[in-house]
Amino acid sequence: MGYGAMGNLRKVLMAGAFAVCGFAATAEQVVIAALGDSLTQGYGLIEQDGFVPQLTRWLRDHGVDARVINAGVSGDTTAGGAARVDWTLTPEVDAMIVALGGNDLLRGIEPDVSRANLERILQTAQTASIPVLLIGMQAPGNYGADYKNAFDAIYPELARKYGTIFAPSFFAGLSAEGDPDAARAYMQPDGIHPNSHGVALIVENLGPAVLQLVEAVEGDR
DSSP: OOOOHHHHHHHHHHHHHHHHHOOOOTTOOOOEEESSSHHHTTTSGGGGGGHHHHHHHHHHHHTOOEEEEEEOOOOOOOOHHHHHHHHHSSOOOOOOEEEEEHHHHHHHHHHHHHHHHHHHHHHHHHHOOOEEEEOOOOOGGGHHHHHHHHHHHHHHHHHHTOOOOHHHHGGGGGGTTGGGGGGGGOTTTTTSSBBHHHHHHHHHHHHHHHHHHHHHHHHHO
């Protein structure tokens, strides 16, 4: 994705604002907003074991000075994310992770509605010249093949359309050995949310895509 002159102007204005306000900001730090639901928010976990703190530590261990903002709201749908994206992308934000759609599935929301909401989020990021990592979600088979095919196609198609970095699944790291049943050991009793060990595997799997996101930011500076 090219971010062009608009992105450069935005950075200049940000730098001026920080100088006027007396903030000490290092040129190397990257601020990433993680827009999501309970999976991002860290439902059922102590704060340090949640997705955002673990991702922050993973990035630090890989030499990245990043501040990841927890913009996860438990129970949120793609509609909630679309409603929040404008004020989530404050001037300090350099990049955004979008991980939404699980609650749309739990509520049986029509795929066209979810697609429109996600597209609104990506359009807002594009207008603000913010690079995005879009994390996919897959529908269960109990809604029928037509629903599943329509929903599963949303994420790769929008990633191509908007030129985002793309990770096919939030949970891919839990079944990396090819055994979906093995994921149960990394889930909380509700079978929906990962435990702390599960989050660590998720972060390890998504980490390289987040590094690509950081590279996109640094390439625009």
